[in-house]
Amino acid sequence: MNQIIVGQFIALKRKEKNLTQGQLAEILNISNKAISKWETGKSMPDYSLINPLCEALDVTVSELLEGQASYNSMNEKLLIDLLRRIQQLENQKFMLYGIIMISMGVSMQALSHVTEPQFISGGMLLLSIVESLFGLGMIIKYLLK
Structure with missing residues (x-):
């Protein structure tokens, strides 16, 4: 998982949805600075924000973590649990x-x-x-x- 690629993917999907960083931040109840940090590859979303972010951008967790649209049928719940465990x-x-x-x-x-x-x-x-x-x-x- 490459933070820069994931960040570019988030920016791409946000723009496809015609959302500003501020609008996406408002949907997720976070600051627009956090969105900016993700999109520039300086940080990654907290595991608790992965599902809401994926819903807002209309992507799967595996697509988000790969930084590209895919047809991988990885178990989304397993990925979320893995991210939670890594953060723990x-x-x-x-x-x-x-x-x-x-x-x-x-x-x-x-x-x-x-x-x-x-x-x-x-x-x-x-x-x-x-x-x-x-x-x-x-x-x-x-x-x-």
């Missing part, structure tokens, strides 16, 4: 990164107590606090999604 995995990596950062922070804090000279120990303690807070922030970001 992308989100879960923030949780994993957060846990790793907190673990590094705890390890660094333990090392700071046995390290000499004192200014290095203090620097390690500060770094451990920063790492732990950063990890906590990543976990919170995951939980808020």
Whole structure:
């Protein structure tokens, strides 16, 4: 799946329907900047918008993801489920990164107590606090999604 090709396909189908980016955005209840990002290949639609987007453009999910009209009989529900799972995995990596950062922070804090000279120990303690807070922030970001 090539974001640029998919974006060009979205633009083509939107224009065939005589819709502006703003009109399509209004149909999907999103900003027209999101449509612009899709059409320029800077981002892809959220999986929750795939079905409404396909309905608005009168295309199938497989056509949208291929970036061209096709006669592929792939199961649309399976594609949606696959996209949802990919997005879940992308989100879960923030949780994993957060846990790793907190673990590094705890390890660094333990090392700071046995390290000499004192200014290095203090620097390690500060770094451990920063790492732990950063990890906590990543976990919170995951939980808020």
